[in-house]
Amino acid sequence: MDESGEPGAPRVVAVFTAYHPDHRLAAAVESALLSCSSVIVVDNTPGGGSTAPELAGPRVTVLAHGRNVGLGAALNLAVRELPSDAEAVLFLDQDSELPPEIVPGLVADLADPAVGIAAPSPWDPRHQRYYCSDARRNDSVSDEEAVITSGMLVRREVLEKVPFDEDMFIDWVDVAFCLAVKRAGWRIVIDWRLRLPHEIGACEVHTRFGRTVHYSHYPAWRLYWIGRNVSILHRGHFAGRPRALASSLVFLAERLTNTLLFEPKRRTHVPALLRGFRDGFSGRVSPRYLPPGAEHPKV
Template sequence: MSTAVPSGDPQRVVVAVVTAFRPDERLAEVVRSAADQCDRVLVVDNTPTGEPGAQDRIGDVVGVQVERSGRNLGLAGALNLGSGLSRDAWALLLLDQDSALPAGAVAALARHLEREPAIGVATPVPWDAGAGRYLDPRAARRPELADLVVAITSGMLVRRTVLDAVGPFREDFFVDAIDQDFCLRVRRAGFRVVQDRTVPLPHSLGETRWRGWGPLRLRSTQHPTWRLYWAARNAVVLARENWRREPVWVATSLALLGYVAVTVLLFEPPRAARLRAMAHGLADGWAGRTDPAQRPGGPA
């Protein structure tokens, strides 16, 4: 595969699936970067009917198809829709609406899949362009090609046969931890999830702020209240399902959830409502339930 243009090889078709929800002007850059490096680009637009959506942002870009659901299917639903429309792909490149690919990224990731059949997912390293550093500081200490337990969805290059083997993205998770669940299932199926540190992918964590006093500073996520429900619920579900196989990862995941709860308590009003959403999620995760009311069609 060329580093700049689609392969044209029918045996190595790469389809980019870009998920969108009320996208801003960054979507056009994302789509153009994917069209330059993939054989096709499919944008799955979760923007509700009647609102400006993906097509309004990207116009007519050659090789790009927009599939508009008319409602918010959630991240997993959008990925599954895109996957179902890309059966001919050798590999799927998954992208968020704010993650533009650097030149040569797809070719670099594809080489890992071509070279090693045991690699099911190859990912770039998320990069904070504003701060000039890795979003996960542990990346600097890893080898250039590192095996990971989990990786974020945006930038994943997934072998089609692996996706078929492990099954669809988990729609009961709606938005949070979908990538984590998928990677854990990939590993359980005997495939590797690898991260190439030579391929940085600019990525945003949303509205985050460092708050505190002096050296005692914490990063506050500022996620919407409804999303805290999903973060808590899905973390508990994954902990229950994976604590025997991945005890270190589960302990780390729950510690990060506790970190979020502390930042909410200290810095994020309305604190009581936000903590109640997390408690609701914890209870539903433990019981294996889902509250349909927490699936918004409204603000992300």
Template sequence: MHEGHLTRGAQAERTGAIVVFYHPDDACVARANRLAVKTRCVVIDNTPGQYAVAGLDPSVHYVPNGENVGVATALNQGVAALREMGCAHALLFDQDSEPQDQLIEQLPIVLAGLLARGECVALVAPAYDDARLGGVAPFVRFRPFSLKRVAASGTSPIDVDFVITSGSCIALDCWADVGPMDDALFIDFVDLEWCIRAKRAGYRLLGVPWITMAHELGGEPVRIFGRPYPMHSPLRHYYLFRNAVALFGRAYVPWSWKSTEMVKFPVRLMIYLFLPSERSQHLRMAFRGMWDGLCGRLGSFADLHGRQRGK
């Protein structure tokens, strides 16, 4: 037990957490403060016009952008801050993420152990538990026209092709090889695109099935033929369709993923047409996103079109 305690302490010194804020409430601040008790914590605040947050612990390294510069840029800022602090690992979280102590303490230990054995690993990630969508989600691998879903079970890390950002633990030594998150994507598919580049650079991505994190994917789900389907705002659907189309044109993105997304496109449009409220806005923003993706217009919707709709 003493040796394990030393291991946790050593990894805590080498690990930091990044949380991206956007109009945070008191619960978001409390979650960041709890993280700061366990590890170094960097908060990047994308709230427009905000340059201070009440109640944030002084130990938190707070970076207010004063505007929404996007998730990709915020994560890049956080990584830069942790690297300057000498950290080797970065835990990435959304502002509403609720990581348990097991994740905060054990994921960096799992990653460090793999690296110590000479494994070429870019990140490790927990299994995600969204009660609204049926519980613990499987890990995924790319296959033509569909995703292969691998049950999050067992006592060995599982090779995956993609994980969501929140809850993952990145080995910062790989940052120079893989490169930063793609600022131009702004939000949506930022994590996927980075994972693709990491694998292309020869790194493994591993799911850790015995560590879970409660995480809600998207807004309130709708039910389709009895199955829950995560929904987003019209603005998020703009980014989703735009960035998918933009990635279709990138040669390094595997055809297996492209084919799966092409299958999903008409299904998503039918869902937007018949199910959600504000269906016209969902469809309009989806088609605008596809057009901007085809035209190579990336970055913030507000910068491109002068206003935001459907937040």
């Protein structure tokens, strides 16, 4: 029996990645401990001053290495620290406070041995909307190409065979991981009956030409990695898949257009996005677009 009290339920370990965490991390960890056997927090905050180490306790392990090694490397570090009896891992962002029904619901979805990843439907509480379009939602479970990192429950066996891509650093790490998992033969599902609150960072609503757009105002370095990693997905995952390639190109075109229309710092942000797209095809990394305190294996 796991900590949630369900007889025969697999032992689920929650993994958080932290970067300059605020008070929401403590609340998120506390909510995860109600449903999971233990929690691992990988703190990517450079230098000292992070509050994450204060959360360490009998069921909470904090890995505070004082460096920003990126999302993929942080997730792989957590996987290496999993206790031997962990059977599944729930990945969460530092602001993801866990509703009590999420873990039991996702565990039930993993009862199908073909399912490698089960995820809830992410919900933006600030703007009161789902991440996914109405056309994709239903009242049960559906197979998907990819899901976002926060909220996905992954079999231990999957994580032992498919690592996260550390070269991608931050954006699209979850998509690349999911595509690799599908190639390895597992199903990926979203359980639409489960809703996980997840805020979209710095998102604002703009209306132009009668169309409403939700645009996330990221720093220039983040746009660089969005552009770079779209290129990596083309090169490494979308070869021979015209529909997937077209979809990601449409995304990049929309991101470029919205940056031109809605980003006040377009003179720095547009070049960052385009430079990232070019570097992704060449396999290079521009050190100027690493966030402060960050380390990348190719730099």
